[in-house]
Amino acid sequence: MSSRTLRLVRALEGLEKPGEGELGELVEAAGLNKVLLGFLRSAGVEGEARRREEERYKWFRSVVGEVAGALRGLDYALHKFRKPVEHVSVDVDVLVDARQLPEAVKRLASRGFGVEVWEKYTVTMTRGRAIVDLYTHPSFAWVVYLDGEELLECCAEEFEWEGLELRGLTREAEVVVTAAHAVYKEHVYLLADYFTVKKWLNKRALDLARELGVEDSLRASTRLNELVDSGLVELPSRIPVSYLAGAYARKLFRDSVFRSTLVNALEYMLTERAGRSVKWRLTRASY
Numbered sequence: 001m002s003s004r005t006l007r008l009v010r011a012l013e014g015l016e017k018p019g020e021g022e023l024g025e026l027v028e029a030a031g032l033n034k035v036l037l038g039f040l041r042s043a044g045v046e047g048e049a050r051r052r053e054e055e056r057y058k059w060f061r062s063v064v065g066e067v068a069g070a071l072r073g074l075d076y077a078l079h080k081f082r083k084p085v086e087h088v089s090v091d092v093d094v095l096v097d098a099r100q101l102p103e104a105v106k107r108l109a110s111r112g113f114g115v116e117v118w119e120k121y122t123v124t125m126t127r128g129r130a131i132v133d134l135y136t137h138p139s140f141a142w143v144v145y146l147d148g149e150e151l152l153e154c155c156a157e158e159f160e161w162e163g164l165e166l167r168g169l170t171r172e173a174e175v176v177v178t179a180a181h182a183v184y185k186e187h188v189y190l191l192a193d194y195f196t197v198k199k200w201l202n203k204r205a206l207d208l209a210r211e212l213g214v215e216d217s218l219r220a221s222t223r224l225n226e227l228v229d230s231g232l233v234e235l236p237s238r239i240p241v242s243y244l245a246g247a248y249a250r251k252l253f254r255d256s257v258f259r260s261t262l263v264n265a266l267e268y269m270l271t272e273r274a275g276r277s278v279k280w281r282l283t284r285a286s287y
Helices: 004-012 020-032 036-042 048-071 097-109 148-155 173-186 191-200 202-212 215-229 239-254 255-261 264-270 272-283
Strands: 076-078 093-095 113-120 122-127 129-137 158-161 164-168
Touching: 004 020, 004 036, 004 048, 004 191, 004 215, 020 036, 020 129, 036 048, 036 158, 048 129, 048 164, 048 255, 076 148, 093 097, 093 148, 097 113, 097 122, 097 129, 148 158, 148 173, 148 202, 164 173, 173 191, 173 202, 173 215, 173 239, 215 239, 215 272, 239 255, 255 264
Parallel strands: 076 164, 093 129
Antiparallel strands: 076 093, 113 122, 122 129, 158 164
16 A cells, blocks of 8 residues: 555645545645645545635635735745645744834734744744744744845745735745755654645756755755655654754854854753743654
């Protein structure tokens, strides 16, 4: 029997219709992999699960539209947003020029969003169940692993999504951001990541990864994709320590910003939030 992940892949690509006996297992796996809506649509699944996910998608669309409207005219880009598979995110991630961050916060506050967390490189704002994360640089534990200014300068573009005019990263940049986020921050690889790399990886994405100093994360992602295609890895999957160690070692050696902000991790580990985050990361199956 083929792996659960490969059965999900084939269903999402319209190559195979799941049987009734495996739907429950695949729906659960699709949810963990952040491809639930895409799976339900591709497999033609109807019922309560589909209705709930479609309602969540409509709600998510309205939140994205409101955030984009509030930030119009600023130097910003939605990131970790564009995917080749329909998905419903738990939050809206926005890359914004550091000099315009206070204005972005002010504009969202005027729409009823309140600041939940304000820390180095990130501001989290909430309104009810809506969450907006404003980043000046993609980072983990206050350590910068991608240059946000460079991403905004090289890779922001206007695009249409569900009838909305939005500003976000190019598809090639999304490939790079997806791989870097999985390897340097989350240490977990999802089927949403697999499809982004599989469908949108091209020469420009490879060149961009080198320019931004995260080529090792893209190399690790392509290796994981090959293992998935061979039926040797089920997703979600923790990224092998050997992949992480090599990526971190070369990042430390080559990236001066990464090195200079690494000391921030010591300060971060002393915060109450760090303790909760470490516990969650050690016990999670997805993110």
